[in-house]
Amino acid sequence: MNAGIKITANVERITWDEVCRRYPDEWVMLVDIDWVNETDFVFRSAIAVGHGPHRRDVFAQARALLDGYSGFACYFTGRIRAPLRGFFAP
Numbered sequence: 001m002n003a004g005i006k007i008t009a010n011v012e013r014i015t016w017d018e019v020c021r022r023y024p025d026e027w028v029m030l031v032d033i034d035w036v037n038e039t040d041f042v043f044r045s046a047i048a049v050g051h052g053p054h055r056r057d058v059f060a061q062a063r064a065l066l067d068g069y070s071g072f073a074c075y076f077t078g079r080i081r082a083p084l085r086g087f088f089a090p
Helices: 016-022 055-066
Strands: 027-035 043-052 072-076
Touching: 016 043, 027 055, 043 055, 055 072
Parallel strands: none
Antiparallel strands: 027 043, 027 072
């Protein structure tokens, strides 16, 4: 088990702001999500069942807990740092 991964046994419903405050710059596995609508990222609350620095590890560790839920989502709480790519024409 990766020491950086935490499986959360807590069933407290929390908002996105609370998720970001509790788990800064980490991947967080959410279940039982109360979506505002079906087309946007916005949700009212959810249950965090795992968090850690790497998405694949969080998913692997939380997999056993996901069977009890109809859906899940894995989001990063920090700033996305992707390489800058651009197309420059002369």
